[in-house]
Amino acid sequence: MAYMCCLFSVLYFFFELFCAGEKKKYVVSIVQYGVTMLLAVMGSMVLFLPTAMNLLQGKGIESTTDYTPGFHIGIKTLIKGLLPGVWMQKSFGTESQGIMLFCGTFVLFCVVAYFLSKRNLKEKVLSAVLMIFLVVSATFIPLENVWNGFRKANSYYCRFSFIIVFFIIYLTAAYLEKGAKFIHKKWFKSVVCVWISVELLFNGYSIVKSFAPVEGHKYSEYDEQQQERFNSLEGSDDDFYRTEQASVAGEDKGANYLGVFNEGLQFGYHSFATYTSTINSALTELYHKCGYHDYYKFMQYNEPLLLTDSLWGIKYIISDHDIEGCKKDIDAGVINDKSVYLNPYALNLGYRVQDADIENIEAENAFEYQNMLLSTLLGENIQCFKKVDSQKTVLEDGDEFQIKVPEQEHILYGYIDHVIKNAAQTVIFINGKARTTYSRVTSYKTFQIDDPEQSDIATVTLKGNIPNKDELEGVFYYLDMREFRAAIEKLKTEMFQIEDYTEGSVTGTYTATEDNEKLMLTIPYDKGWRIECNGKTVTADADRTFTVLTMNKGENKITMKYISPGFREGAIISLLAILLFVIWQRAEKKRMMKFCGEVHI
Structure with a gap:
């Protein structure tokens, strides 16, 4: 908005200048306006520069x-x-x-x-x-x-x-x-x-x-109940944890294609799901590769992916439907038709990894990417996700996929490729039950597939206006729970222990068993973090999506404080602009006094 006002300011200035018609003063007026605008922009740098630098992480580029x-x-x-x-x-x-x-x-x-x-x-x-x-x-x-x-x-x-x-x-x-x-x-x-x-x-x-999507009193009631929910969670768990919501508010819960975005900011819980202009493009790219969504404009969370949820430390999921692999918290009750599900595999804010180069992984699909992601972190070949066979049938109003349910302990996942993302009302049905609209720009990608009660064949049906139904391909994998648990236990052996955390500040310890260990904190990398280890300034790897530090053997006391990039530089420029403006105005005042004195004489 500030940029738009500055742009209009130029147009309005020349409008007034030409309306006045004093051609002799054109040059002086333009110079005075230019200097004033330059100083005004410089004066706003304490806010403008940090905003611009954050925009360059996402929408700005x-x-x-x-x-x-x-x-x-x-x-x-x-x-x-x-x-x-x-x-x-x-x-x-x-x-x-x-x-x-x-x-x-x-x-x-x-x-x-x-x-x-x-x-x-x-x-x-x-x-x-x-x-x-x-x-x-x-x-x-x-x-x-x-x-x-x-x-x-x-x-x-x-x-x-x-x-x-x-x-x-x-x-x-x-x-x-x-x-x-x-x-x-x-x-x-x-x-x-x-x-x-x-x-x-x-x-x-x-x-x-x-x-207005809902009546005012209904939203006030929803707001009050949500605040009660998250206050209760905060009071019962002193550790650092992340929370996501897998169902939106409102009557049309079946069309869960928008997700819950900024309620983390509203109710004070830690969440990756956000809708902001200062998006972290590296993080949205990672979420895309993992199969959460195809849209790059914001961070979206609709359905859990147990493996990556656990890696990112998502401990609580608020949902109006059952979440496979998570435990329902009966004591937390049902608020706004949603229950609390606890992810017992969620890792801490940081843990030891063998390699953190997860940005350059190339994989056939989202599930193979997650296998390679986990293999990279552990330094060994891990195959938690395993492909299951499916059979496609083209229907008059869509496509149906039949999937063989594996015998071992598992969670079944899938997504459908080549769906045209437009405004058409195309709905996914899991075992005959509507799950979500699947053809919106913001529709999420991967969904959990519940095991059918009396059959070993699960069905996924996509119905609606589908002009390319012959081209659709189903991608279905199951998460092998035995392999998954073993991998998570290995990552849990050496974790970052948080001692204190507030807005923009994290303090904790990490004990390394050898030199040059890599500690990956699931805090998105940002130039604004000032990090000290045992009193010495250290630098995170700028090429990584998350904050990756190299640790020495023994106990490492880590302190992190955040100052928005560009804030200090912007503050200096703003102070300089104010000083220059004061000097300029004093000089103008002296000039006018001298001019008035000469006229009076």
Whole structure:
């Protein structure tokens, strides 16, 4: 938003400059504006620089922006956006969204009156040019990408519409300031006050009714119960642990394709699932390779993968359905239709690994990747996931896969390749029961397959509008629990012992049995971490997804503190900008005093 305001500031400056028409002052005005803007941007570096550096971990390095000429909407949709009580929603991942510019019928009448008034023709022409440019920027895709920081916005594309609304209101104010003598009459003020109040109530009610997913009191109840849930977990477990939720709130729990994103921030529990512009692209890539999801724009968690969940330290899973391999906590009860499931295999925040180069693993599919991932960490060949045979049958309305259930202790998993991710309503059925919508952009990838009660054949059916059902391929593996337990026990032999952890700070010990041991902390690597081992500064491997440290033999006291990258540098630049601004203003004041003195003489 700050970038958009700066961009508009340039346009508005030249608009005012050309309206004033004082050509002799053009150069001086441009220089003064340029210096002021430079100092203003420098003054904001304490916030801007850390934000920019964090954006460079994910969305800031996006290179897939499409600049092909085209328009988001037509004239009819644009006009519709100027009407009251209109909420134009779009389907996620599509371009079919209008732009809402309504800011009051009184304002719109005044804008029309502004252009019909006897104001300076040059000013009205410049106003029209700027307004047309702003509206075209909102609808013409290449220009809209520029406003969004040279990247494509995948939802709510016209994010700078507030600037257009601001300029509309500015034109209204300009008209009322000079062109409306009746504005000061009491009757007019009363009429306008009532008019705007009624309009606000109507428009607010219409928008909230159309947009709000749940009623206010229902959400308040949900919020209170969720807070109770996580406070209870925190009170019963003093260790560091991660928690994820495998089911969303709301009535349509079967369409669990969005997941729970930022509730970890809201309720104070540790979670990888987040929806933020400062995503960690290395972490989302790892989650993709493991088979959690195919979407790269955020961290999504919908169904557990016991092996990698355990490696990442996900100890608690909140779900409205049973979680294979985890123990249901009966004492925790059911809140918001969800129970607590304990993962007994979850590892600590850090543990010894033989090799941490998990970024360069190439595998045939997500399950083979997890096998190779675990093999890399342990330094030996591990085959926890084993392939099971399946038979595909093409149905009239989809595809069905029949999977032979293995005899040994297991958890069965699978996913379907080549599904077109669009807005079509395509649903996965496990043994005849609907599990989730599978064809959305945000639909998750790997699902657990429950064992059928009276058969050794499990069925996975994909039904819906599937234009390429002949091309679909099912990938099905089972997790061999005996192999899995043995591997986890090996990793548990040498773990990082946490002594204290707060927001941005971790303290603990790790006892190494030999020199140059690798300790992998499942804290995503970030330049902001300042790490000390036995009082000496150490550096984590910058090429790794997680924080990997090399330990010496014996006890290692580790202290980690986080300062956002760029904060210190930004603070210095901001202080320098403030100092330069003060010096400049004092010099300007002296110059003006000298000038006034000469004029007086």
